[in-house]
Amino acid sequence: MKKVHGLFLVAIFSLAYTQLIKGQSMPNCQTKCGNVSIEYPFGTSPRCYYPGQSTFQLTCNETTNKLYTGNLQVINISHSGELRILKATSFTCYNSTDVTESISYNTTLVDFTLSNKNSFTAVGCNTYAVMTTAVGDRSYSTGCLSLCDSTPKENGLCSGEGCCHTSVSNGSQRFLIESSRFDRDASVNNSNPCFYAFLVEEGMFNFSPSPDLLNLRNVTEFPVVLDWSIGNQTCKEAGNTSICGQNSVCLDSTTRTGYNCKCNDGYDGNPYLAEGCLDIDECTTSSTIYRHNCSGSSACVNMMGHFLCSCPSGFDLNTTDNSCMRKHKPEYYGWTQIFLATTVGFLAIVLVVSCVQQKIKHRKNTELRKHFFEQNGGGMLRQRLSGAGTSNVDVQIFTEEGMKEATNGYEESRILGQGGQGTVYKGILPDKSVVAIKKARLGDSSQVGQFINEVLVLSQINHRNVVKLLGCCLETEVPLLVYEFINSGTLFDHLHGSMSNSSLTWEHRLRISVEIAGTLAYLHSSASIPIIHRDVKTANILLDENLTAKVADFGASRLIPMDKEQLTTMVQGTLGYLDPEYYNTGLLNEKSDVYSFGVVLMELLTGQKALCFEQPQQSKHLVNYFACAMKEDRLHEVIESQVMNESNQREIHEAARIAVECTRLMGEERPRMKEVAAQLEALGVAKTKHELSDQYNEPEVNKHLVGVEILPAQGDTGTTGYDSIKNVTRLHIEAGR
Structure with a gap:
């Protein structure tokens, strides 16, 4: 053939991308299949891919060294939520009167959706092609017409003469592609008896009248971009249950439900693994993408997530090109000393004032906690718990700070339930023990009395079928009760x-x-x-x-x-x-x-x-x-x-x-x-x-x-x-x- 079209470009793209980012999978999992890196959340065995989405399980054909999801060949996986596959061409061939051969494809993507980075393309003279897509329970159709008065002559143009294309919206999970002809000019159709319709990633197909009109069937597959994401929750809904690892950020998918993960600036790696992304040493890396731009006599100093350009003594950094230039001695050196002394003195005064304010604030917080403790019946409670009788001697009094740490600042995802007497949170104490923390409703003084009553009642009970009270916190505006955690509901x-x-x-x-x-x-x-x-x-x-x-x-x-x-x-x-x-x-x-x-x-x-x-x-x-x-x-x-x-x-x-x-x-x-x-x-x-x-x-x-x-x-x-x-x-x- 004169040129290999899309397949050659796809092979180059896949290889370049593989060299740019090192594949990272779960331990003891397959990391490559042919030239394609296999990266978590995708994998070739159940423990190697994200358990929430079974179609993330890939298959590597050891004979051909080709990677598949279902029956679709995978040529690239991107952290940003894109999966590139090869998709076969639909075509119809005619003789003077009848169809001699016709193939169309009805494709279902399951957990993936079609990206808007694809183009729907038809090749042939006096032909039209239609693609029907489904988003949820609704169907949509799009297509284009290609008309010829004679055989097209211009290369690279897909403008409606011999070749036409149209954009594709994202979000569809099913699509059907079909092509057919107009009986407009039999001489043109007889010289170009086949008509083609296919999806292809934008920029991955250049039309040439010859040999495309005659031999496009020899190029059986084109690269197509699919979108993927984790789950069906937004980042806010997922909270700390998202799988995004260290030094990464959770981003809502812009093309579908769910979310994707991205390494923070200055970090690289797989953001979907628990260990997350690692710092890039811009000073030593050979990658032209991440390498530093310090020049001249300036030296590169690596920092976590970024780098600095440093100059030797007697030189200043030129921020325009990050080179070093010799310092000029100030004309009024004495005024500089006065300015520095004044600045240091001012900063010292600010520091002293800040320390005094912090001490005053700490004292006010301490007094406020004492006030809440007495207001919530702390004195009476201590007296009752320390008195004679069969009280529960294991009841502890927790601090406000300890309760905040245990509930991660009363995070919404920690709420176990809400009722007439308050909200119950799941808490984790410093010894890693899991507890249930009950918080009264704010502003309801009657609930405070009921909480104190509950402590006094439970302090009299020691029975295996009564939920055990571990302690309480009375330093907050409303009291908190700490119970053993019962994990199977009500x-x-x-x-x-x-x-x-x-x-x-x-x-x-x-x-x-x-x-x-x-x-x-x-x-x-x-x-x-x-x-x-x-x-x-x-x-x-x-x-x-x-x-x-x-x-x-x-x-x-x-x-x-x-x-x-x-x-x-x-x-x-x-x-x-x-x-x-x-x-x-x-x-x-x-x-x-x-x-x-x-x-x-x-x-x-x-x-x-x-x-x-x-x-x-x-x-x-x-x-x-x-x-x-x-x-x-x-x-x-x-x-x-x-x-x-x-x-x-x-x-x-x-x-x-x-x-x-x-x-x-x-x-x-x-x-x-x-x-x-x-x-x-x-x-x-x-x-x-x-x-x-x-x-x-x-x-x-x-x-x-x-x-x-x-x-x-x-x-x-x-x-x-x-x-x-x-x-x-x-x-x-x-x-x-």
């Missing part, structure tokens, strides 16, 4: 929220209900001072990685003096869980927690929310809906389908009966939490005994299990058991760890 999340797809079996739900009931029984009966939680709900029950329940959020709780059975308080709680008797009278007692627990137990059984306004009228309030189903013997209609099976119907009916008893309208008709815990614990014990009995068929196995004694029923004696089998289970609730 019971609400597992039943109704973002984690509801994770299946909770009946065994899980029964064990969780036993743990919650045992915890509330401990708070009511076994704590040093009886405690009423006052806001029991699925959103206040955390689950750890083993799905162990942890009761949380004691901001609304109350300590009950030993000489009182109930308190008169302002009504507080959550609709759907709120005890109707407490709501009507304002009298708070332990039966209020029993009612709320009954609602939680119904949620565990049905998988439905306590109060859902989207439901039909008869099922908006779970308690009424559940009680009606029990009364009308249609419990199976409300139990979640994945919970009930043939082997557990008796346990579920018994648990449902307990839930209905807990939610009776009158508090005196409800059982105590200690009795509820015993009955639920007995369900688990009975299930274990039944399984062992089926396995061994030995009655002796069932006599004594985990310290539970089965006694004959003796009327209504306050210890509740199974009504259906006329037995009662007596258990001793653990009083903490």
